[in-house]
Amino acid sequence: MKLRDVVAGANASMYHRLDFQKIRGVYYPRSEAEVVEAIEQARAKGYEITPKGGGSGLSGACTGGNRDRFIVSTLQMKELLTISKDQGYVDVQPGATPDEINEVLEPMGMKLYVSPSSRDIATLGGLLATDGGGNDTWANGTMRDNTVRVKMVLYDGRRLIVDWEGVRSDDAELALELNKKDMTIHDVASAHGTLGFVTELRVTIRPLVEEHLMGAIAVYEDFDALGSALDRMIKSETPIRYGEAIVEAHKDVRDDLTPPILILEFPEKEKASIAETTDFEEVDSGELERLKDIRIKLPKRNPNEGVQAALFEGYGFFEDSLRGMQSRMEAINGLLIEDGFEPFAKYGHGPSKWYLGDNTPAFGLIMHSREIRPTDKTGKELFETVLKIVDLCDDMGITPKPEHKWPFSDKAKKTRIEELRTIIGEGFNAFIFEPECASETLSSMV
Amino acid sequence: MMDIKTVRKEHSINYIPLLLLTRIPLRISARLMSEIDRCVRCGSCLQFCPLFNVTGEEQFSPRGKLYLLQVMDLIENDEELGRDFRRLLFQCTMCGRCKDVCSSDVDLLKIWHEQRAKAVGAAPFEFEYLDSLRDSLANVYNIYGLDPDDRAIYWLDEVEDEIPNIHDRVYTNGKTAEIMVFLGCLMSFRSSQLDVVKSFLKALEIVDADYLVMGAEEFCCGHPLHLTGDESGADNLRKHNRSVIEAAGAKKVITGCPGCLIQLRKYHNFESAVAMHHTEFFDHLLEVMPATKRTETFAYHDPCELGRILDVKEEPRSVLNKLGVKYREMDLSCCGGGGLLRMTDPNLSDKIIQLKRATERLSETTVVTACPSCREVFLSNEIQTVDIVELMAEAFEGGGG
Ligand SMILES: Cc1cc2nc3c(=O)[nH]c(=O)nc-3n(C[C@H](O)[C@H](O)[C@H](O)COP(=O)(O)OP(=O)(O)OC[C@H]3O[C@@H](n4cnc5c(N)ncnc54)[C@H](O)[C@@H]3O)c2cc1C
Numbered sequence: 096m097k098l099r100d101v102v103a104g105a106n107a108s109m110y111h112r113l114d115f116q117k118i119r120g121v122y123y124p125r126s127e128a129e130v131v132e133a134i135e136q137a138r139a140k141g142y143e144i145t146p147k148g149g150g151s152g153l154s155g156a157c158t159g160g161n162r163d164r165f166i167v168s169t170l171q172m173k174e175l176l177t178i179s180k181d182q183g184y185v186d187v188q189p190g191a192t193p194d195e196i197n198e199v200l201e202p203m204g205m206k207l208y209v210s211p212s213s214r215d216i217a218t219l220g221g222l223l224a225t226d227g228g229g230n231d232t233w234a235n236g237t238m239r240d241n242t243v244r245v246k247m248v249l250y251d252g253r254r255l256i257v258d259w260e261g262v263r264s265d266d267a268e269l270a271l272e273l274n275k276k277d278m279t280i281h282d283v284a285s286a287h288g289t290l291g292f293v294t295e296l297r298v299t300i301r302p303l304v305e306e307h308l309m310g311a312i313a314v315y316e317d318f319d320a321l322g323s324a325l326d327r328m329i330k331s332e333t334p335i336r337y338g339e340a341i342v343e344a345h346k347d348v349r350d351d352l353t354p355p356i357l358i359l360e361f362p363e364k365e366k367a368s369i370a371e372t373t374d375f376e377e378v379d380s381g382e383l384e385r386l387k388d389i390r391i392k393l394p395k396r397n398p399n400e401g402v403q404a405a406l407f408e409g410y411g412f413f414e415d416s417l418r419g420m421q422s423r424m425e426a427i428n429g430l431l432i433e434d435g436f437e438p439f440a441k442y443g444h445g446p447s448k449w450y451l452g453d454n455t456p457a458f459g460l461i462m463h464s465r466e467i468r469p470t471d472k473t474g475k476e477l478f479e480t481v482l483k484i485v486d487l488c489d490d491m492g493i494t495p496k497p498e499h500k501w502p503f504s505d506k507a508k509k510t511r512i513e514e515l516r517t518i519i520g521e522g523f524n525a526f527i528f529e530p531e532c533a534s535e536t537l538s539s540m541v
Numbered sequence: 542m543m544d545i546k547t548v549r550k551e552h553s554i555n556y557i558p559l560l561l562l563t564r565i566p567l568r569i570s571a572r573l574m575s576e577i578d579r580c581v582r583c584g585s586c587l588q589f590c591p592l593f594n595v596t597g598e599e600q601f602s603p604r605g606k607l608y609l610l611q612v613m614d615l616i617e618n619d620e621e622l623g624r625d626f627r628r629l630l631f632q633c634t635m636c637g638r639c640k641d642v643c644s645s646d647v648d649l650l651k652i653w654h655e656q657r658a659k660a661v662g663a664a665p666f667e668f669e670y671l672d673s674l675r676d677s678l679a680n681v682y683n684i685y686g687l688d689p690d691d692r693a694i695y696w697l698d699e700v701e702d703e704i705p706n707i708h709d710r711v712y713t714n715g716k717t718a719e720i721m722v723f724l725g726c727l728m729s730f731r732s733s734q735l736d737v738v739k740s741f742l743k744a745l746e747i748v749d750a751d752y753l754v755m756g757a758e759e760f761c762c763g764h765p766l767h768l769t770g771d772e773s774g775a776d777n778l779r780k781h782n783r784s785v786i787e788a789a790g791a792k793k794v795i796t797g798c799p800g801c802l803i804q805l806r807k808y809h810n811f812e813s814a815v816a817m818h819h820t821e822f823f824d825h826l827l828e829v830m831p832a833t834k835r836t837e838t839f840a841y842h843d844p845c846e847l848g849r850i851l852d853v854k855e856e857p858r859s860v861l862n863k864l865g866v867k868y869r870e871m872d873l874s875c876c877g878g879g880g881l882l883r884m885t886d887p888n889l890s891d892k893i894i895q896l897k898r899a900t901e902r903l904s905e906t907t908v909v910t911a912c913p914s915c916r917e918v919f920l921s922n923e924i925q926t927v928d929i930v931e932l933m934a935e936a937f938e939g940g941g942g
């Protein structure tokens with residue numbers, strides 16, 4: 096064992112206590128050729144491949160579970176290969192983050208409009224693999240909506256180019272088979288690195304809009320009021336540019352705020368139309384920045400006593416579950432408290448958009464949640480609570496966003512990926528397909 | 542891996558405790574664990590770490606090292622990992638950028654300090670390369686192993702022409718003054734620092750300061766030992782400095798070295814003397830300063846220990862503004878010279894400054910800074926540099942360019 100290998104387990108999920116003996120090597124390729132080489136080495140030794148980006152994912156998928164594997168990191172694949180201002184795209188290696196790309200684009204008056212709170216560390220490869228989004232997803236779509244095409248390397252070294260039309264490959268037979276299955280970007284999105292290694296992405300860029308936006312805060316009496324306001328916004332196709340909810344927050348981290356609240360930004364001329372969907376109070380730019388700062392730091396801060404845990408993220412409230420948030424929140428908190436967790440912070444993007452496993456878009460609130468970690472629970476016990484939450488969400492019509500929820504409890508997505516893997520090989524992140532959504536492995540890693 | 546019983550049989554008795562000891566630093570106290578557990582492994586600190594930036598590998602990053610501590614119970618029996626981890630702790634510039642950017646309020650610098658102390662304490666034989674430094678500090682009280690009487694010799698003659706009474710300014714028993722100048726080892730012994738020393742002292746003369754220089758009575762401030770976690774060794778040095786400074790009745794101790802300032806301000810525990818950086822002293826003293834005649838645009842490098850660790854950010858900039866010096870801000874990243882990295886891994890230190898040189902186009906500009914250690918790094922990489930106090934003394938004398 097080498098430190099270099101052990102440390103590859105570092106990731107933001109609570110699944111981080113790995114069997115390090117099983118990490119057989121860690122690679123930091125700089126080019127597609129080096130990725131191919133790493134994969135070849137793995138294949139020769141019978142190891143799997145786990146692609147890793149910034150390690151900010153919360154599902155644990157970038158760990159590769161506990162199987163004999165190479166971890167192939169994209170932390171050194173950050174090159175911007177082509178910038179086409181006219182045609183509105185950039186070709187980029189998968190390890191670049193939205194912040195890094197925008198640092199280059201913004202002086203040119205262009206921008207990649209994908210803004211997860213983790214945009215300083217989440218890589219484009221990781222964002223596509225989890226179909227990430229952010230506070231502007233409502234206006235600009237998820238990562239898949241901003242992806243034009245990807246280049247991928249498969250476990251047997253063959254290469255693919257996947258776009259919205261289908262698949263191209265030097266191996267015509269492979270392309271034919273995959274096209275028969277209508278494989279597109281939809282499949283690569285949210286695949287959690289199970290199909291192949293993305294070595295290059297073409298993503299949409301658009302002019303930087305110098306729009307005068309005003310900031311506002313909307314404070315709600317209860318969760319139903321918040322959910323209903325979001326529901327009205329969605330129905331009216333609200334023209335907000337930024338929408339973030341602080342659903343609830345521990346006193347140590349909420350300052351003077353009284354959640355549930357929405358932090359909003361929209362063009363001044365839309366004030367009246369927004370007012371039809373929610374009451375709000377205008378805030379100046381300084382106050383807006385303060386509110387945004389409180390929100391963006393919630394996933395990282397800790398209570399004065401104890402530490403937070405990312406037990407389960409990405410509750411997708413939409414339609415009935417959005418309008419009826421109060422009872423559902425009570426049920427979630429009831430479960431958490433019964434299992435010894437003190438709710439710490441719930442927050443998220445809203446109104447927002449995500450895709451269900453069958454690729455239909457859903458619109459609502461993506462709520463993330465952090466709890467104060469009980470000191471007397473084993474990893475297995477913590478994981479049992481995760482499973483209970485998954486069941487509760489299923490019962491209550493809350494559709495966890497695939498980016499965060501343990502991915503393949505979404506049966507439609509799982510079945511689809513398994514089908515594609517029979518054609519393109521099964522050497523990537525296979526632990527995800529272990530029985531019961533890899534519960535055995537995951538619970539050993541908490 | 543051999544178990545301890547087998548080792549006992551196979552090796553001489555001397556060797557056994559060392560093997561046992563190698564495992565000690567890997568155990569982490571509950572108090573420290575709760576600090577380490579505050580790290581949510583979000584990864585936001587990666588891009589700010591100079592070591593990560595030059596290596597591109599996670600083990601050098603703050604998250605990587607904290608993660609290793611978080612899972613230490615799973616790997617603590619692996620001696621090779623233990624050794625590598627101890628080495629890793631010294632592949633860090635202790636620049637504090639990670640602590641600064643961490644929204645989870647993890648006190649990373651404190652963790653690095655404590656872990657360094659543990660590492661050296663538990664496996665001293667792995668740090669033999671630090672022995673000569675420790676010996677020098679214990680025997681001759683400076684980092685160079687030079688005769689302590691030479692502290693004031695190197696620069697005295699050079700300064701004499703311009704400050705004829707400089708010999709009277711050197712502290713000897715019984716002399717008193719309002720200000721004690723603490724030059725530090727670098728400025729006392731390195732010819733590359735001579736211009737800064739001259740400017741510093743000239744500036745004090747011009748403002749008619751009542752000052753003394755510690756001369757041979759100055760011992761190292763203890764910072765290098767502090768960086769290796771050897772607080773008791775550092776304390777021996779501090780005690781001496783404190784007694785001299787207090788005997789001289791100094792109300793202020795002024796230094797141009799941020800590392801010394803950390804020690805003087807935080808660990809010397811003076812009864813009444815206040816430790817200041819020269820930029821603080823001159824900025825507080827003078828509302829206006831004569832304008833520089835320099836017309837070029839400099840690049841200001843905020844020394845990590847001054848700006849970040851001691852939070853002295855305003856005064857250096859205020860002095861530059863009062864002098865009318867044009868400057869652009871540099872990225873707040875370390876020059877590669879901190880944390881003893883130039884001693885523990887010069888190769889990595891070089892890579893850091895070379896990357897900075899390229900990304901901040903330093904070959905085209907003169908870097909203005911306020912730290913002798915940063916100065917050494919810049920000079921050894923053929924980057925032109927001046928200390929703020931040089932620009933100030935020049936302007937006071939009506940010159941500069
Ligand atoms: C503080 C914080 C805030 C967050 N906020 C948001 C948010 O606002 N919105 C949001 O959507 N998410 C958010 N996340 C979650 C996380 O940032 C996203 O899931 C992100 O997409 C993960 O990207 P990554 O580069 O870190 O990928 P990793 O975590 O390294 O990997 C995630 C998955 O992508 C796969 N993968 C990575 N690179 C490749 C590649 N080149 N080819 C194939 N597969 C690959 C991995 O195998 C893994 O399955 C947040 C996380 C944190 C810690």
Ligand code: SF4
Binds near residue numbers: 581584587603644
């Ligand atoms: S920024 Fe803080 S919480 Fe995040 S990985 Fe770094 S040390 Fe950990």
Ligand code: SF4
Binds near residue numbers: 592601635
């Ligand atoms: S102190 Fe500086 S060099 Fe050390 S880990 Fe933190 S950021 Fe990196």
